Amino acid sequence: MDTPERSKVVTPISKFEDSPVFNFINNLSPIQPVKSVNAAQTFHSLSYASITSIFTSPHVNPQKELRSLLRHSFSELPKHETSSDNDNGHGLSVGEVQTIRPSGCTVKCSLNEANLDPPDECPDVSSDLAKSEPCDGGSPNHNITPFYIARSDLKWDVSLDKRKGLFLTQVDLQDKHDSEPNEEELTQCGWENLIGDDADNLLIFDPSTEADAFDGPNENSQENDVKLCNSFPSSLQSDVGDDVAEGLQLNVSFLPCPEEMNSVPDVDHIKEQVEMDQTPQIFLENFQNHSLTSDRNRKLDYGFTSGISIACKVEFQQQRGTRRRCLNFEVPGVPKMSLQSDSTSHNLISCPSDEEHPSVDSHPVPLRAGSPCMLPGIGLHLNTLAKTSRDKLLTRGAMLSGRRLISMPSSAGPLSPFTGQEHQDKSLSIQRDLELPGNEIQDLMIVQNDASEVPALTNGEDLRPISPKKKRRKSEIGSESDSCKRCNCKKSQCLKLYCECFAAGVFCVEPCSCQGCFNKPIHQEKVLTTRKQIESRNPIAFAPKVIRASEPSCDTGEDANKTPASARHKRGCNCKKSSCLKKYCECYQGGVGCSVSCRCEGCKNAFGRKDGISLLGDEEFDQEEEKNACEETDKSDEGQQNANIQTDIPQFPENMSQSAPTQDFRPPQTLAPPVGDSSQLESCTTLRNCDIPLPQCGKFGSLGKSILGDDTPAILRGNRSLISGVKASSPNRKRVSPPHIGTRLTPNHKGGRKLILKSIPSFPSLNTDVNSENPMK
DNA sequence: GAGTTTGAAACT
DNA sequence: CAGTTTCAAACTC
Incomplete structure (x- = not known):
């Protein structure tokens, strides 16, 4: 039932890296340290960081980011006013940003404090943060979260009509404009322009000053700003009004630039622009939504619209696979402090795959070399x-x-x-x-x-x-x-x-x-x-419970005939009464067949019996579940269709193991591309369209690769002993033979299956080699 | 929604 | 290592 819409939405994102937006982000030079509180610069940093994080923070769940963003409204401004000179010169400092308003009032915008603010019981966090060491990859010290916060603040300020007095003022902007009128260049709408010295200014907007600021000494500032930010969709500007439009620029500055700044709101036009730029569909949709929004909700729309970039981030992040809540446990070779340090800067636990991200390489992105690719939902x-x-x-x-x-x-x-x-x-x-x-x-x-x-x-x-x-x-x-x-x-x-x-x-x-x-x-x-x-x-206690064969297509180019049966529960089940037909059975629950490792009794696992009999592909699995559901329904309703109950019993012809659906089962598309890589995005896109379990695509989007093997935790990857260890440690220790051997399952069996994790353990083994965690690249 | 069943995890 | 207990999800009513 994957709707075209879904794919439609995703696809553009996959191409996003080719878009000017992406290039812009990718080309952004490292942010300069924000030692002096330069609102403009800081804001620029914020924008940069926010966006960058989209591409580089595999762990950040967009959804949660949103939460964070929303959470940090100005009503909850941080109490801390630490200097922002803690960031090792990467500009993404933790601290406050003072926004100087024309009126002279100072608004303090906390970039990090809110988040980094240690709980009462942990007052020393800040110090730890200060001590943080640069992470291996990219820019270690950037704490992206804060920027999100800042962005959110902006966004909400606008949307909640609190924007006045909450935004960065254009004072600096104006000043710069006066001193450095580079309007012509800016109007070119080149992304480079945004990155330039004036970039800061470009990203700064203070709606509250709309009246004052423009009446002030620099009446042209607005105009300049608009031109400078011509990347901002004209329709939006027109629609929302100048005052807001500028505010929106902050967040939408990365949107494709409509050629006509003053054009009448034209969704189609925007759409065209967006598509032309291969901008994620989200932009378009947001624009559309925006255009449809009534004036009454305009303010909210502002917020929403301004949040487009965030939404986009979300999408990107989603594409990248989110590992937001994953615990970052110590990894051998990666001292805890190091991690902390890294996190200090970014609070991000980057996945190895992320490091591969092209954009990441050129940026001070929060990459954590060696950091385990922790995916939530492992196991x-x-x-x-x-x-x-x-x-x-x-x-x-x-x-x-x-x-x-x-x-x-x-x-x-x-x-x-x-x-x-x-x-x-x-x-x-x-x-x-x-x-x-x-x-x-x-x-x-x-x-x-x-x-x-x-x-x-x-x-x-x-x-x-x-x-x-x-x-x-x-x-x-x-x-x-x-x-x-x-x-x-x-x-x-x-x-x-x-x-x-x-x-x-x-x-x-x-x-x-x-x-x-x-x-x-x-x-x-x-x-x-x-x-x-x-x-x-049990060293592998946190390892995925299901291990699956490596992708034949990847490794050998063989028929990628993947079926759930090609995967096996690492320990095997021990079912006695459920016949491995209920979710009580971890094998069944994991969508894999039982294997010799299982000690189950009366195994009827639809995905493959212990004896290697039937197999179910993804579709079969779905059907199976549906049937089960139907059974339940029928039972509750009438209980008349007992025949359906029989569906539980695997009656799968041998050939079913090679049925088409099997291919869908593997998390493949997701798997292959590294996180953050454009290909990965595409993969995710594919995933959305495929029957692959969502989790693998989204939450474990980056997981895909691991599943394929490249990212397989050392625990299982290349360490057969570990696999053995799994068995050894399992209740079934007596069983030594590798899973699913001798079964007539997939072709994989022929070539000696390479067992890999179906998912990366969210909690990398403490014994896992850091490097091994990041085999990619 | 309460209670039961189930099997993994933990414990002895 | 086997048996038992604990636990929480899955399931049933």
């Missing part, structure tokens, strides 16, 4: 994802809450365009999902949250009255595909593998119904300790 989550039915995947776009947002790009992206009000509402909703960041959160959290806002969540108490079951239902309905499970732990404190969140290497979030949860950023230490303990017992 059981991932497995669940793998089995997600197509239909479920389709629904993901509608999900906005909880991890779904984190994982699935589509939720807030172009797929669900909404009006300004809707946007606000959603944003607010998202905001509610934020958690408190904890100490050294940078280590754990890809994206920081404002601690000040979620007091109630401190202990992991579920704030939502929704019962766990309800949530579960919800997730089943719409978010399961996004692999964003929500735990309901009551006694484990979410520090045991019982907890799906913990097992998946992600923090519990608001949607979780857990009680006494310690799987929160604020309890990082405990989480880490616990994790270590668990890993000491």
Whole structure:
């Protein structure tokens, strides 16, 4: 049911790297240190960082970014006013940005403080941050989050009509214009122009000054600004009005530039421009939405429109796979402090694949060489994802809450365009999902949250009255595909593998119904300790539960006939009563067939019995689930169609194993391209159109590669002993033979399967070599 | 929504 | 290492 629309939305993004926007971002020179609070410069940095992060922050979930952004309204301006000279000269400093307004009032815009602000119990975070070391890749010290915050602030200021007095003033801008009138160059709308010295000015806007500023000494400033920012769609400018339009420039400065600045709002024109520039569809849609917005909602639209770039970011981020809540555990070779340092700068845990991102290379992007590619939802989550039915995947776009947002790009992206009000509402909703960041959160959290806002969540108490079951239902309905499970732990404190969140290497979030949860950023230490303990017992405890054969097409060029059966549960199941036909069975849940590793009794796993009999492709799997669902429905309704029940029993001809659907099952498209790479984007795009479980595409978008093997954690990749270790450590230790051997499954078996993780462990093994984590490149 | 079932995880 | 207990998800009613 993948709608063309989806693909339509995604495809343009995949080409985004070719677009001027991308080039611009890619060409942006490292941001200069913001030692003196130069509002203009800072803002420029913000814009840059914000955008850059889109391309470089694999871990940041756009959805959450939005939350963060929304969260940090000026109403919650940071209390800290630390100097912004902490960033090792990369300009993306943590600190405040003073916005000098014409009126002389100073608005302090916190870039980082809000996020970096350590919880009360962790007052030394700042110092840690200050000590942060540059990360290996790109620009280590950029804390992107803050910029998001700043952007969000701007955005919300505008949308909430608080824009007056909240934006950076044009004072500097005007001054510069006076001193450096380079209007001609600027009007060329070259992206380079934006990057130039005046770029700062270009990105600065203070709606509040619209009246004053332009009446002031530099009446031309507005004009100049407009010209300078001619990248801003004319329609928007016209539509929203000059005052807002300028404000919008801040956020939409990267949009394709309509040739006619003063043209009447013309959605088609914009569309044309956008398409021409291969700009992500989101722009277009947003524009359209904008044009349709009533004046009454105009302000909101401003915010929304201004948030286009954010939305775009979201989309990009989604494409890149989000790993926002992944815990960043220590990785051998990567000292914790180092990570912290990195995180300090960026609070980002970059995936190896990210480093490959072209844009990243040239930027001071928050890359963390050697950082584990932590994907939320590894392990059981991932497995669940793998089995997600197509239909479920389709629904993901509608999900906005909880991890779904984190994982699935589509939720807030172009797929669900909404009006300004809707946007606000959603944003607010998202905001509610934020958690408190904890100490050294940078280590754990890809994206920081404002601690000040979620007091109630401190202990992991579920704030939502929704019962766990309800949530579960919800997730089943719409978010399961996004692999964003929500735990309901009551006694484990979410520090045991019982907890799906913990097992998946992600923090519990608001949607979780857990009680006494310690799987929160604020309890990082405990989480880490616990994790270590668990890993000491079982080094691969956090490894994906399902391992799958490498892609034949990639490795050998063989027929890429992938079926769920080509993957196997790392330990095998131990089902006694479920016949491996229920989700109780992890094999079944993971959409993989049982193998010799399984100790199940009466195995009827539709994906492949222990004895190697039937196999189900992705479609089969979906059908199977559907059938099961039907069975349930039938039972509840009439119970008359018992015949359907028989569908549970795998009656799969041998040839089914090679049925077309099998190819869909693998997360392939997603897999191959490195995160951040344009190809990856395309892959994601493909994923959206394919039947591949969503999780792999979105949340684990970057995962794809890992699945393919390149990114496979050392734990499993190239370390057969580890695989053996899996078995050894598994309850089934007695069984030594590799999974699915001798089965007539896929061609993969012939050539000696290369077992790889179906997903990257969100919690890389402590023993994992850092480099191995990033085999790519 | 409450209760039951199930099997993994944890414990002994 | 086997058996038992604990746990939370999956499932049923």
